[in-house]
Structures are given as structure tokens and as C-alpha cells.
Amino acid sequence: MDLLTSLKISSSGLAANRTRMGAISSNIANAQTTRTAEGGPYRHKEVVFGAEPARENFSEILEGEMAGNAKAVHATEVISTNRPPILKYEPNHPDANDQGYVAYPNINVMEEMANMISASRSYEANIQAMNTTKSMALKALELGR
Numbered sequence: 001m002d003l004l005t006s007l008k009i010s011s012s013g014l015a016a017n018r019t020r021m022g023a024i025s026s027n028i029a030n031a032q033t034t035r036t037a038e039g040g041p042y043r044h045k046e047v048v049f050g051a052e053p054a055r056e057n058f059s060e061i062l063e064g065e066m067a068g069n070a071k072a073v074h075a076t077e078v079i080s081t082n083r084p085p086i087l088k089y090e091p092n093h094p095d096a097n098d099q100g101y102v103a104y105p106n107i108n109v110m111e112e113m114a115n116m117i118s119a120s121r122s123y124e125a126n127i128q129a130m131n132t133t134k135s136m137a138l139k140a141l142e143l144g145r
Contacts, residue, residue: 003133003136003137006070006129006133007130007133007134008072009070009071009072009073009129010126010127010129010130010133011126011130012072012073012074013072013073013122013123013125013126013129014123014126014127014130015074015075016047016049016073016074016075017119017120017122017123017126018123019047019075019078020047020049020075020115020119020122021116021119021120021123023045023046023047023078024112024115024116024119025116026045027044027045027107027112028107028109028112028113028116030042030105030107031105031107031109031112032104032105033105034093034095034102034103034104034105035095040085040103041085041103041104041105042105042107043080043081043083043105044080044081044083044105044106044107045078045079045080045081046078046079046081047075047077047078047079048075048077048078048079049073049074049075049076050073050074050075050076051071051073052071052072052073052074053070053071053072083105083106084106085103085104085105085106086103086104086105086106087101087102087103087104088101088102088104089101089102090102
């Protein structure tokens with residue numbers, strides 16, 4: 001694997017974790033949202049990651065098939081989960097149903113904070129991998145002097 005491929009893989013990790021952080025932020029911000037444009041309470045969002053070969057042209061594809069298959073990550077989609085809403089008895093709330101219950105999103109803010117820390121650490125790990133790759137390239141250039 002060359003240095004540019006490792007940089008591409010690390011940058012794909014940065015982009016995927018940025019998407020994950022966006023979904024987590026949306027979940028935390030909408031933890032109390034009872035009304036959306038689609039109707040009903042906000043639905044919990046999750047990011048689905050997928051792996052793809054870190055290749056761009058035919059020679060990279062051929063080389064990838066003949067050598068180790070390095071994989072880059074990407075966020076394939078952001079899905080809304082099917083968690084049932086949490087019903088709270090608040091008869092004076094404008095979104096209360098006939099029995100006086102309000103449907104709130106089923107979002108655990110502590111769980112989202114833990115996911116946010118995990119995404120942040122993954123992002124930092126990819127930055128460290130990029131910095132290490134950059135350092136290796138600079139050392140290789142110093143050897144050529």
C-alpha cells in the first residue's frame with residue numbers, strides 16, 4: 001500500500017465519522033421534538049457504514065486484486081430507526097392525544113453522548129493515522145537527500 005492510499009483511507013474515515021457526528025448531534029438536538037414535517041415525534045437517526053476498495057483507476061484495481069485488499073469506509077446511508085415513541089401524560093401539551101399522552105422521541109441522551117465520544121475518538125484516530133503517514137513521507141524524503 002502506498003502513502004496516498006493510506007491517506008485516502010484515513011480521509012474516508014474522517015468523512016464517515018463526520019456524518020456520524022451529524023446524526024448524533026441531530027438526535028441530541030431533537031430529543032424533545034414532538035412534531036416533525038413527516039408527522040409525529042422525531043425519529044432516532046443512525047449511520048450505516050460500509051467498506052469499499054480504496055481504488056480509483058484500472059491499475060489500482062488490478063494491483064488491489066493481486067495484493068492485499070485495503071478497504072476505505074463510507075457512510076452508506078442515514079436511517080431512521082423504528083424505536084417506538086415514549087408516551088408521557090401531559091394533557092395540557094398542544095401535541096397531546098385524546099387520552100392526554102404526548103409522544104416523545106425514544107432518544108437516550110446519555111447513549112448519544114457515549115456515541116459522540118466514540119465518534120470523536122475515531123475521528124482523532126484517523127487524524128493521527130494521517131499525521132503518521134505524513135511523517136513517514138517526510139522521513140522518506142529526508143533519506144533521498
